[in-house]
Amino acid sequence: MSTPRKAVALISGGLDSLLAARLMLEQGIHVEGINFYTGFCVEGHTHAIRKKDKKKPKRNNALWSAEQLGIKLHILDIIDEYKDVVINPKHGYGANMNPCLDCKIFMVGKAKQWMEENGFDFIITGEVVGQRPMSQRKDLLPVVVRESGVDDLLLRPLCAQNLEPTLPEREGWVDRDKLLDFHGRNRKPQMALAKEFGFEDYASPAGGCCFLTDKSYSSKLVDLWQARDKKEYELDDIMLLKVGRHIRPAPHYKLIVSREDGENKFLNGYRKQFSTIEIKSHNGPLTLVDGVLSDEDAIQAARIAARFSQGREEESVTVKVTRLNGNESMLDVLPMPPSEIKKEWYV
Amino acid sequence: MSNYQLDARNSLCPMPVIKTQNKVNELEIGDTLEVTCTDPGALSDIPAWCRINGHQIIDSSENNGIVVIKIRVGE
Numbered sequence A: 001m002s003t004p005r006k007a008v009a010l011i012s013g014g015l016d017s018l019l020a021a022r023l024m025l026e027q028g029i030h031v032e033g034i035n036f037y038t039g040f041c042v043e044g045h046t047h048a049i050r051k052k053d054k055k056k057p058k059r060n061n062a063l064w065s066a067e068q069l070g071i072k073l074h075i076l077d078i079i080d081e082y083k084d085v086v087i088n089p090k091h092g093y094g095a096n097m098n099p100c101l102d103c104k105i106f107m108v109g110k111a112k113q114w115m116e117e118n119g120f121d122f123i124i125t126g127e128v129v130g131q132r133p134m135s136q137r138k139d140l141l142p143v144v145v146r147e148s149g150v151d152d153l154l155l156r157p158l159c160a161q162n163l164e165p166t167l168p169e170r171e172g173w174v175d176r177d178k179l180l181d182f183h184g185r186n187r188k189p190q191m192a193l194a195k196e197f198g199f200e201d202y203a204s205p206a207g208g209c210c211f212l213t214d215k216s217y218s219s220k221l222v223d224l225w226q227a228r229d230k231k232e233y234e235l236d237d238i239m240l241l242k243v244g245r246h247i248r249p250a251p252h253y254k255l256i257v258s259r260e261d262g263e264n265k266f267l268n269g270y271r272k273q274f275s276t277i278e279i280k281s282h283n284g285p286l287t288l289v290d291g292v293l294s295d296e297d298a299i300q301a302a303r304i305a306a307r308f309s310q311g312r313e314e315e316s317v318t319v320k321v322t323r324l325n326g327n328e329s330m331l332d333v334l335p336m337p338p339s340e341i342k343k344e345w346y347v
Numbered sequence B: 001m002s003n004y005q006l007d008a009r010n011s012l013c014p015m016p017v018i019k020t021q022n023k024v025n026e027l028e029i030g031d032t033l034e035v036t037c038t039d040p041g042a043l044s045d046i047p048a049w050c051r052i053n054g055h056q057i058i059d060s061s062e063n064n065g066i067v068v069i070k071i072r073v074g075e
Helices: A015-026 A044-048 A061-069 A079-087 A100-117 A141-148 A188-197 A215-228 A235-240 A261-268 A295-307 B015-024 B042-053
Strands: A006-010 A030-037 A073-077 A122-124 A245-250 A253-257 A275-279 A286-291 A317-322 A328-333 B003-008 B032-037 B056-063 B066-072
Touching: A006 A015, A006 A100, A015 A030, A015 A061, A015 A122, A015 A188, A030 A061, A030 A100, A061 A073, A061 B042, A073 A100, A073 B015, A073 B042, A079 A100, A100 A122, A100 A141, A215 A245, A245 A295, A253 A295, A261 A286, A275 A295, A286 A295, A295 A317, A295 A328, B003 B015, B015 B032, B015 B042, B032 B042, B042 B056, B042 B066
Parallel strands: A006 A030, A006 A122, A030 A073, B003 B032
Antiparallel strands: A245 A253, A253 A286, A275 A286, A275 A317, A317 A328, B032 B066, B056 B066
């Protein structure tokens, strides 16, 4: 009996990659998954920081997919390498700061590298022709193949019959007749196939898996770059963009105001890296200060933070400002009324 | 067989899983690894990663926001 051919599947945690991998398993291919962590991934746990989301089950969808499939999953940290994709996308951004085409090229290229290093034969993805406006347009699929260097070792089982045969099909490693011809944005065929395979409770078919497709998140990233006058970031920067209210009363400083207890705890982990504002006389949020505060700024920032405390209607709220150098000062301030917090301050 | 420890505190999932995976890849079959985390998601994700990759969870607990998971490395 011959050794089965080995395919590495890009597993996002969504339905399409789950189905694509399952189709390969049906054909007797040995499949292992890889999942890339860019730092921008929308994970249940990031949402779970907030108390209101805690009823949602905590699970990593890529791990869940692998477990449903009964395959190994390798999660690769590509945070540093991915920066160039976000900062300098050759093919530009989508509707927000999402560099989807460059991202796909990069990930397929990384998968090819992994495939070669680990003795696998080809790569599969859950792409469907015409499903996404940027990375899955029919005229752009060859761009992914060409620029990633994957050549004809990239098989897209869900839509392969709409594309030229790849090496695994030509060589008979997989039966092309058993591959599918999905196309377009209609999700019903995928949902029917999921039902046929007995997959339930899979991640929302329409759900994005990247914060860069989110308008609000993208605005915060652009603001970060503008304030620093540089397109650069560290992991902590992009994690903090997911949490709290972001308010920039002046170009040289921004406040990150927690919205509830879960965020308070999360922001508390950053005390050593930021100046902080705490409400002492009432229950209220922890606020991180990204930037350097003058004494005048400190009063303004304290008044804004007090606005989000339970003392918001009081004449005076006591606030502790702790500078990055450890200096502490206690201020009694009048909470800023909503009418004074300018709309454009909200990032 | 040796026992190892991994500090994955103050990182959000999937980083504790990635750190665990990278450490386990350096170990021998039968070694044990005790991972300490602060993301409660690790309580579901690290066992899931172990199940699909053939490693055994010996013990797991959560106390005052600290999650401790003990793993025996499989094949």
